[in-house]
Amino acid sequence: MGGVIELRCVRCGRRYPPDEVAYTCPSCGDEGTLDVLYDYPALRRELDRERLSRNPERTMWRYAPLLPVQQLRLAAPLTVGWTPLYRVDGLASELGLARLYIKDEGRNPSASLKDRASAVALVRAREASAPVIAAASTGNAASSLACLCAAVGQRCVLLVPETAPPAKVAQLLIFGAEVRLVRGTYDDAFDLCMAACRAYGWYNRNTGVNPYLGEGKKTVALEICEQLEWQAPDLIFVPVGDGCILGGVDKGLRDLLSLGWIERMPRLIGVQAEGSAALANAWRRGSTAVEPVIPQTLADSISVGRPRDALKALRAVRESGGAFVTVSDAEILEAMQLLGRSTGVFAEPAGAAALAGLMCMARRGDLPGDQTAVALITGNGLKDIASALRAVPEPPRIEPSLEALRQSLAAGGIRLHRGSQ
Ligand SMILES: *Cc1c(COP(=O)(O)O)cnc(C)c1O
Ligand SMILES: [Zn+2]
Secondary structure (H helix, E strand, O other): OOOEEEEEEOOOOOEEOOOOOOOOOOOOHHHOOEEEEEOHHHHHHHOOHHHHHOOOOOOHHHHHHHOOOOOHHHOOOOOOOOOOEEEOHHHHHHHOOOEEEEEEHHHOOOOEOHHHHHHHHHHHHHHOOOOEEEEEOOOHHHHHHHHHHHHHOOEEEEEEEOOOOHHHHHHHHHOOOEEEEEOOOHHHHHHHHHHHHHHHOOEEOOOOOOHHHHHHHOHHHHHHHHHOOOOOOOEEEEEOOOOHHHHHHHHHHHHHHHHOOOOOOOEEEEEEEHHHOHHHHHHHHOOOOOOOOOOOOOOHHHOOOOOOOHHHHHHHHHHOOOEEEEEOHHHHHHHHHHHHHHHOOOEOHHHHHHHHHHHHHHHOOOOOOOOEEEEEEOEEHHHOHHHHHHOOOOOOOOOOOHHHHHHHHHHOOOOOOOOOO
16 A cells, blocks of 8 residues: 555544555544555655656656555556646735745646546555546536546546536536536535445545545645755645645645655645635634535635535644635635736636635735745636636727727727837
8 A cells, every 4th residue: 555554533543554444534433534644764765855856757646655556557647746836926026925936736637636636546446446436526526537537437426516617517528427416515415425435335536535635635735845946835825625635735744844855834824715714714713613604605616615624624724833814706806817917827716715815914914025935726717717707807899990999999098009090
């Protein structure tokens, strides 16, 4: 099982041999999500940053020794991970930061960070010869699983709320998955998927249940640190729905600390939509008891009433000295537009939320000016065009004549150059 030596319950701390438990802690139930732990002293002997830097593999599998998989030949032959980390100086100075980087996760095969988790789930399901992999999803986990399964001919069943954005549903259908649109919320689809996996023995790719998904997601943190030449940033902004990405980023950084490859822990900032802020609310109360909310935000990927990876997410923020920030839908749309026009990166609403959280802290004066920050842009904007169009004004319509164009440009305050009349 790779270098995995044990699974440890986040809630009660009980430890299990990796082949003894498939999903959550038997004594804690659903809340008992598990940490996947490796033989770090052995890894330290076998692996170092120097050797890693010579590895020509430009995908998440360059970190294979730190992942819970044995048979890499079972991975989908698609390029997951090693996405660009852009330094965006213009945007940084606009926000009063010394250095700002954006990690463009929209560059993954299905256009979101979820591919990192699905990639690990797919290998593990195939190692176990599972006939079917199932997932409930607000959209991206499903489109990601459908994409990777298509590449290897694996069957998958996907349960998504009927309100999922059409582009994401289109992805599922084009990838040939078994799709059911559930009349209900993501939380309803999730509960249905759990029941189906129990009833039919399907491999469960549900967030907050399958401990190995966070292991896939942690690779984004490994990459950020490697791309910054092992100088960990001061702050990482992570959009949060279930909390699995946040928990995964935290885990990746903990692994790097255990290996001695980074020296300090960045502060992790979880960003939630105001209308879907169950984790931010719990954090503000200083509690680990999460009260469900009725989620209401246009950022569908972080629209979650009952976060499934609550304990890992809360721990990540608390132990890193970070914070939760909540942002309104208007702030998310503003961030989407600012990101697009100042960097050329088009984010879906949840992805833009990371930047919205950063803008919010910058405005409140909560960001020291000498810091290096990274914003995780978790998904591509083409996945949800309807929301994007709400962020921008409609362009003027004109007759196809030079005169009409001149008048319209002048009305828009655009100065014309030499040769114009
Ligand atoms: C799933 C997702 C998130 C939130 O991740 P959680 O693990 O649910 O917190 C954020 N952004 C995008 C684009 C996503 O697909
Ligand atoms: Zn437990």
